[in-house]
Amino acid sequence: MDVLRINDFCWRIPKHGTMRVDGIIYASKRMLDDIMKDEACQQVMNVACLPGIVKASLAMPDIHWGYGFPIGGVAAFDMEEGIISPGGVGYDINCGVRLLRTDLIASDFVPKMREVVNHLFREIPTGLGAHHRDFRLGKEDLRDVLRDGARWAVKKGFGDENDLNHIEAGGCISGADPQAVSERAKERGKDQLGTLGSGNHFVEVQVVEEIYDEAAANVMGLFPGQLTITVHTGSRGLGHQICTDHIEIMLAASRKYKIELPDKQLCCAPINSPEGKHYFAAMAAGANFAFANRQMITHWVREVLEKTLHMGPADIGIAPVYDVCHNIAKFEEHMVGNSSRKLCVHRKGATRAYPAKHPEVPAVYLDIGQPVLIPGDMGRYSFVLVGTQKAMEETFGSTCHGAGRLMSRHAAKRACAGRDIEQELLEKGIIVRGASRATVVEEVPEAYKDVAEVVDAVAGAGISKKVAKLRPLGVIKG
Amino acid sequence: MDVTPYEVIDHTADIGIRVEGESLEGLFTGAAEAMFDVMVDSKPNLVSSISVPVDVEAAKIDELFVKWLQELLYVFDTRHLVLSHFYIDQISDTKLSGGAKGMKFDKLRHEMKRQIKAVTYHMLKVEKKGDLWCAQVIFDI
Numbered sequence: 001m002d003v004l005r006i007n008d009f010c011w012r013i014p015k016h017g018t019m020r021v022d023g024i025i026y027a028s029k030r031m032l033d034d035i036m037k038d039e040a041c042q043q044v045m046n047v048a049c050l051p052g053i054v055k056a057s058l059a060m061p062d063i064h065w066g067y068g069f070p071i072g073g074v075a076a077f078d079m080e081e082g083i084i085s086p087g088g089v090g091y092d093i094n095c096g097v098r099l100l101r102t103d104l105i106a107s108d109f110v111p112k113m114r115e116v117v118n119h120l121f122r123e124i125p126t127g128l129g130a131h132h133r134d135f136r137l138g139k140e141d142l143r144d145v146l147r148d149g150a151r152w153a154v155k156k157g158f159g160d161e162n163d164l165n166h167i168e169a170g171g172c173i174s175g176a177d178p179q180a181v182s183e184r185a186k187e188r189g190k191d192q193l194g195t196l197g198s199g200n201h202f203v204e205v206q207v208v209e210e211i212y213d214e215a216a217a218n219v220m221g222l223f224p225g226q227l228t229i230t231v232h233t234g235s236r237g238l239g240h241q242i243c244t245d246h247i248e249i250m251l252a253a254s255r256k257y258k259i260e261l262p263d264k265q266l267c268c269a270p271i272n273s274p275e276g277k278h279y280f281a282a283m284a285a286g287a288n289f290a291f292a293n294r295q296m297i298t299h300w301v302r303e304v305l306e307k308t309l310h311m312g313p314a315d316i317g318i319a320p321v322y323d324v325c326h327n328i329a330k331f332e333e334h335m336v337g338n339s340s341r342k343l344c345v346h347r348k349g350a351t352r353a354y355p356a357k358h359p360e361v362p363a364v365y366l367d368i369g370q371p372v373l374i375p376g377d378m379g380r381y382s383f384v385l386v387g388t389q390k391a392m393e394e395t396f397g398s399t400c401h402g403a404g405r406l407m408s409r410h411a412a413k414r415a416c417a418g419r420d421i422e423q424e425l426l427e428k429g430i431i432v433r434g435a436s437r438a439t440v441v442e443e444v445p446e447a448y449k450d451v452a453e454v455v456d457a458v459a460g461a462g463i464s465k466k467v468a469k470l471r472p473l474g475v476i477k478g
Numbered sequence: 479m480d481v482t483p484y485e486v487i488d489h490t491a492d493i494g495i496r497v498e499g500e501s502l503e504g505l506f507t508g509a510a511e512a513m514f515d516v517m518v519d520s521k522p523n524l525v526s527s528i529s530v531p532v533d534v535e536a537a538k539i540d541e542l543f544v545k546w547l548q549e550l551l552y553v554f555d556t557r558h559l560v561l562s563h564f565y566i567d568q569i570s571d572t573k574l575s576g577g578a579k580g581m582k583f584d585k586l587r588h589e590m591k592r593q594i595k596a597v598t599y600h601m602l603k604v605e606k607k608g609d610l611w612c613a614q615v616i617f618d619i
Contacts, residue, residue, distance in 0.1 A: 438591040
């Protein structure tokens with residue numbers, strides 16, 4: 001396989017064989033050597049074979065192999081000739097990240113951090129069958145959640161209207177149809193709204209350690225030493241089941257529409273086919289469930305801080321900076337050559353990164369660009385970036401989504417044998433509480449790429465700009 | 479409960495299993511045991527008294543294998559039943575009739591290791607090698 005250098009942070013796999021477009025990988029040379037070790041590059045090439053793909057099959061620096069599409073993959077498809085694929089979104093539809101700012105200085109609250117973490121662990125439902133004691137979802141409500149997303153949550157008293165101005169798509173993807181979601185998916189989801197899930201999902205309390213762009217940080221309300229909180233979760237069993245349901249439908253659709261698949265998990269249908277429309281309507285509903293989920297968890301984070309710190313909301317000043325999806329398919333306008341075209345952009349483990357002045361960027365951020373939230377592992381740091389015009393030109397307004405795994409879960413377990421990971425993190429000043437010991441071990445920091453390297457690669461490529469670095473103080477995991 | 483031996487597949491983001499069986503029935507039940515072992519640690523000698531019938535159909539044997547596991551995962555996720563004692567009454571390449579027995583998840587008797595989001599088709603294999611049936615499947619964690 002030829003991989004040709006475009007520049008220090010951009011590499012091309014020239015189209016060959018059944019590829020319809022090139023593969024383009026954003027990474028440093030050092031990262032590329034790691035990327036070549038698993039099947040991720042092959043998956044980039046496989047995606048390039050799909051009908052109607054436009055410009056290139058893209059990979060972000062946090063790429064690793066997934067199902068069909070790699071994690072860290074971006075692919076855009078023509079509306080008439082192109083396809084839509086559940087594998088290009090992922091099982092956890094609208095897995096995403098929300099960053100909350102406060103008016104608090106983190107160092108003032110370090111002595112209370114254990115109490116905050118314990119309280120978060122108690123109040124944010126994480127384990128199997130867990131749910132918040134004050135919340136139960138009715139059938140009619142679920143329908144409204146799927147249609148209205150975070151707007152539903154705000155109407156029900158979880159947060160306020162202004163929160164919606166700080167969420168991608170205003171917290172609601174239009175075109176969602178609750179009836180497109182199977183009864184099975186609704187059954188899996190109905191008791192899981194307002195829960196964190198496990199694996200790499202978390203709520204993390206942080207301190208702003210470094211500011212790189214003071215002007216942008218000011219607009220976002222970020223300052224050095226500030227206490228922030230990040231929520232990382234998605235659409236829970238509802239989204240997972242929607243993907244499962246539609247992979248089965250798309251396997252049959254791929255045969256029906258005679259689409260050659262290098263890999264079963266690339267199963268797809270033409271965007272405007274009944275199967276394609278059905279998937280989009282269900283996927284959008286799943287995405288809305290995830291937006292509502294993060295809105296509700298935000299509300300409980302607010303309550304925990306107020307009760308634990310004995311401070312009122314005006315004094316804490318907690319508010320969303322932004323909320324991004326990193327597993328999604330959206331209809332977006334992008335320049336292809338000299339004309340603007342509506343495309344179906346799949347981001348699987350990739351984040352939208354729109355530039356300043358883009359009409360979809362919230363009014364408050366029009367001068368700086370859309371905030372991009374990039375969580376790292378629980379032992380090192382996370383980053384806040386903004387989108388750029390170069391991202392619009394090269395990657396359909398997309399960038400990386402996180403650190404990306406380096407080590408399998410099994411390898412992480414072997415590496416942690418005989419070690420007390422919670423104690424190791426405590427010695428670094430980080431308090432961790434996990435619902436399961438296996439999860440904490442499998443999420444050990446060294447299992448992940450260094451997110452700083454990932455972020456430096458996207459910044460070096462010019463598809464995002466660094467704004468701030470956040471360091472963890474306390475983490476809860478499902 | 480003793481779990482039929484299985485092998486863990488090293489996958490960067492998730493977890494896979496490789497299982498073998500002397501019969502197709504043994505392959506399917508062994509895979510189910512392995513999937514639950516990936517998710518839950520159970521104390522020994524628990525009494526599984528809740529019966530769950532499973533009837534699934536698919537276009538071919540590997541898809542049937544995935545559907546069988548997906549059905550069991552659905553039961554776990556919605557009813558919080560830790561299933562064991564799997565059985566297959568009838569099986570062909572496209573149709574399976576069987577079930578499992580289990581008990582409600584109980585923190586005093588079970589420890590959750592990791593949640594499986596989905597059974598995927600990634601690296602999926604169901605094949606006969608000599609006298610043995612072999613399968614591999616990846617779970618999205």
